[in-house]
Amino acid sequence: MALLEIKNLHASLEEEGKEILKGIDLVIQPGEVHAIMGPNGSGKSTLSYVLAGRDGYEVTEGEVTFGDKDLLELEANERANEGVFLAFQYPVEIPGVPGMTFLREALNSKRKYHGEEELDAMQFLKLVREKAKSLEMGDDMLKRAVNVGFSGGEKKRNEILQMAVLEPTLCVLDETDSGLDIDALKIVADGVNALRNENRGMLLITHYQRLLDYIQPDFVHVMAAGKIQRSGGKELALELEEKGYADFTGKAA
Amino acid sequence: MPNDMANDNALLKAFSAAAPFDGAPDWFGAATAAGAETFETLGLPTNRTEAWKYTSLRGLGSLSFAAPSADAKAVEIPRDSVAEIQGIEIVLVNGRLDESRSALENLPVGLAITPLPQAIEFENGAVKHALQDEGAIDGLPLAALNTAGISGGVLIEVAKNAVIAKPIHIISIGTAGDEPVAFAPRNVVWVGANAQATLVESHVGVGEGSYFSNSVTHVTVEDEAVFHHYKLQNEARSAYHVAMTHVTCGEKVIYDNFALSCGAKLARNEIRGKLDGSEILYAVNGVYMAAANQHLDNTTFIEHAKPNSQSREIYKGVLDENGRGVFQGKILVQRPAQKTDGYQMNRALLLSRKAEIDSKPELEIYADDVKCSHGATVGELDDDQLFYLKARGISEHDARNMLIEAYLRDALEEIRVDKVAEAFGTKITAWLAERALREDAAS
Ligand SMILES: Nc1ncnc2c1ncn2[C@@H]1O[C@H](COP(=O)(O)OP(=O)(O)OP(=O)(O)O)[C@@H](O)[C@H]1O
Ligand SMILES: [Mg+2]
Numbered sequence: 266m267a268l269l270e271i272k273n274l275h276a277s278l279e280e281e282g283k284e285i286l287k288g289i290d291l292v293i294q295p296g297e298v299h300a301i302m303g304p305n306g307s308g309k310s311t312l313s314y315v316l317a318g319r320d321g322y323e324v325t326e327g328e329v330t331f332g333d334k335d336l337l338e339l340e341a342n343e344r345a346n347e348g349v350f351l352a353f354q355y356p357v358e359i360p361g362v363p364g365m366t367f368l369r370e371a372l373n374s375k376r377k378y379h380g381e382e383e384l385d386a387m388q389f390l391k392l393v394r395e396k397a398k399s400l401e402m403g404d405d406m407l408k409r410a411v412n413v414g415f416s417g418g419e420k421k422r423n424e425i426l427q428m429a430v431l432e433p434t435l436c437v438l439d440e441t442d443s444g445l446d447i448d449a450l451k452i453v454a455d456g457v458n459a460l461r462n463e464n465r466g467m468l469l470i471t472h473y474q475r476l477l478d479y480i481q482p483d484f485v486h487v488m489a490a491g492k493i494q495r496s497g498g499k500e501l502a503l504e505l506e507e508k509g510y511a512d513f514t515g516k517a518a
Numbered sequence: 519m520p521n522d523m524a525n526d527n528a529l530l531k532a533f534s535a536a537a538p539f540d541g542a543p544d545w546f547g548a549a550t551a552a553g554a555e556t557f558e559t560l561g562l563p564t565n566r567t568e569a570w571k572y573t574s575l576r577g578l579g580s581l582s583f584a585a586p587s588a589d590a591k592a593v594e595i596p597r598d599s600v601a602e603i604q605g606i607e608i609v610l611v612n613g614r615l616d617e618s619r620s621a622l623e624n625l626p627v628g629l630a631i632t633p634l635p636q637a638i639e640f641e642n643g644a645v646k647h648a649l650q651d652e653g654a655i656d657g658l659p660l661a662a663l664n665t666a667g668i669s670g671g672v673l674i675e676v677a678k679n680a681v682i683a684k685p686i687h688i689i690s691i692g693t694a695g696d697e698p699v700a701f702a703p704r705n706v707v708w709v710g711a712n713a714q715a716t717l718v719e720s721h722v723g724v725g726e727g728s729y730f731s732n733s734v735t736h737v738t739v740e741d742e743a744v745f746h747h748y749k750l751q752n753e754a755r756s757a758y759h760v761a762m763t764h765v766t767c768g769e770k771v772i773y774d775n776f777a778l779s780c781g782a783k784l785a786r787n788e789i790r791g792k793l794d795g796s797e798i799l800y801a802v803n804g805v806y807m808a809a810a811n812q813h814l815d816n817t818t819f820i821e822h823a824k825p826n827s828q829s830r831e832i833y834k835g836v837l838d839e840n841g842r843g844v845f846q847g848k849i850l851v852q853r854p855a856q857k858t859d860g861y862q863m864n865r866a867l868l869l870s871r872k873a874e875i876d877s878k879p880e881l882e883i884y885a886d887d888v889k890c891s892h893g894a895t896v897g898e899l900d901d902d903q904l905f906y907l908k909a910r911g912i913s914e915h916d917a918r919n920m921l922i923e924a925y926l927r928d929a930l931e932e933i934r935v936d937k938v939a940e941a942f943g944t945k946i947t948a949w950l951a952e953r954a955l956r957e958d959a960a961s
């Protein structure tokens with residue numbers, strides 16, 4: 266069974282009725298890493314939001330199955346608890362909510378959902394410290410409110426920390442590499458690679474071939490104008506780096 | 519309005535009947551009479567009174583209140599409702615001091631607590647001044663009504679240079695049987711020059727009966743003293759609570775006030791501060807949380823009379839179901855009060871379409887070199903934040919509660935005494951837990 270199967274997905278903005286996704290087809294098998302590249306505004310983040318269950322989009326056609334579940338039927342929190350994780354392009358700051366309280370609540374929501382026992386504060390702290398260490402995040406960062414006072418790169422690292430703690434089966438990473446310095450990119454890539462296994466699928470949205478040097482994808486897709494225009498192996502990323510998106514947008518590079 | 523007048527008279531009677539001040543000096547009788555006269559002239563305020571535009575007490579007039587009976591003293595202190603503070607406790611039941619449960623002796627050096635009737639008998643200067651001050655009742659019908667029939671209270675004196683580490687905690691309990699009762703606590707606080715102290719007030723109720731607490735508190739803070747003044751209004755949900763606090767600050771005083779309001783059917787928390795010195799730091803802040811059928815009013819008046827002082831005012835409210843909030847804040851800067859720095863903000867979060875907030879910020883400035891700003895915001899929970907939480911597996915319900923708690927707890931940063939901030943924090947958590955139960959029951 267495929268991990269994720271997207272069939273002819275059309276989605277519009279609920280308020281304006283404007284169609285953004287215009288027939289996406291994509292299958293991710295367990296263990297596979299897929300990369301999506303594409304020009305600004307082509308609908309990559311929209312796809313990630315529709316998968317994560319954000320309000321404000323209307324799916325007008327098509328279907329999305331996650332394992333044996335109809336993903337579109339589930340609430341955002343149910344999708345997360347089923348194992349879908351979205352690393353946000355722009356992680357949200359939540360003043361007043363301590364990062365650790367938030368993450369413990371998230372993990373325990375998932376555990377509760379699966380009928381497992383919740384972790385107490387001590388057990389949780391131990392777990393987080395361990396994961397944070399490999400991402401080079403110190404206690405001072407863990408103590409702050411969710412993403413508050415974090416630099417752009419720190420926010421991205423924090424997304425990966427959450428992913429490591431929640432251990433999702435499908436990881437959608439929306440431009441997690443943007444805004445990272447070279448060292449941080451290496452740390453984040455190591456964090457992602459550590460999570461790679463035969464059961465887990467990944468969808469990396471990126472603008473830079475460089476990320477794919479660190480996280481080797483099995484497939485690369487080019488998205489433009491709300492559709493996947495071409496798919497290939499990782500050599501496609503190199504080709505795009507060279508030629509740009511002109512072939513897909515009808516404009517000169 | 520003959521009908522209204524009949525109601526006013528009934529209220530006045532209920533209060534006057536309660537007064538336990540036999541044998542008080544003549545000036546006290548005169549003050550009481552002046553209060554009654556002022557109240558009779560002004561009457562119970564309705565929406566037609568400008569200062570009460572958003573909070574009408576008409577509903578109050580139609581209830582027939584009796585003076586509380588003396589045996590009400592037997593009630594237990596409702597520990598779950600009062601602020602959890604290790605303090606020097608003063609217990610008032612239906613406005614009367616319960617001496618057996620109040621710390622009147624063996625107090626820290628520099629602190630004196632005297633039952634109000636005694637302080638009146640001894641002709642204490644601060645008390646005499648407070649009760650005779652026309653400015654304390656002029657145009658203020660409820661303060662006048664209080665003066666007309668004071669139920670009881672205390673005089674708290676902090677001697678010059680004294681530092682009282684332990685908070686003083688006034689616990690005012692209201693309780694009634696089938697018949698509604700009305701009472702009028704009056705407390706006078708005098709903080710000597712260069713002294714430091716903390717006062718916490720817990721206004722709570724016992725039982726389901728309806729009562730009306732109409733309190734007045736006078737606070738005088740002498741030069742260079744530091745006074746922290748915090749209030750928890752957690753009255754029974756059938757209660758009416760109207761409170762007036764008169765504050766006067768001398769040179770270089772630090773006064774910080776924080777009011778957390780979550781109880782009562784209708785409550786008005788009014789603070790009038792006179793900044794009668796330079797380099798004063800004056801703060802009045804608060805949080806209000808209203809659920810079904812609750813009406814919570816915060817009204818503040820700040821008068822800058824001398825140059826170079828600062829006032830800060832931040833209120834945050836959460837209004838659920840058909841809860842109503844009112845915020846009225848006025849800053850008056852007198853001509854000599856150059857270099858005044860005043861800031862005032864009311865933020866309200868509406869959790870339901872039926873909830874309502876009325877904000878009325880006002881500046882009246884006669885000095886030309888001042889920095890004053892004011893504002894009011896009304897909002898709902900942030901969609902991006904909600905989605906972020908939900909995308910991590912947290913249910914809509916829990917996500918909303920987390921955001922509301924964060925929003926409210928943020929206001930507690932204004933409280934300068936950590937232990938009190940903590941104690942008030944638990945009230946916020948309790949309110950949210952109650953809200954969660956209501957939601958679960960509704961779904
Ligand atoms: N809430 C919205 N209101 C209006 N337009 C929107 C909204 N959300 C998305 N769009 C539009 O939909 C299109 C796709 O946006 P999306 O964010 O998915 O692009 P993207 O491929 O992620 O771009 P980038 O590479 O810049 O991140 C854009 O034209 C964008 O302006
Ligand atoms: Mg994007």
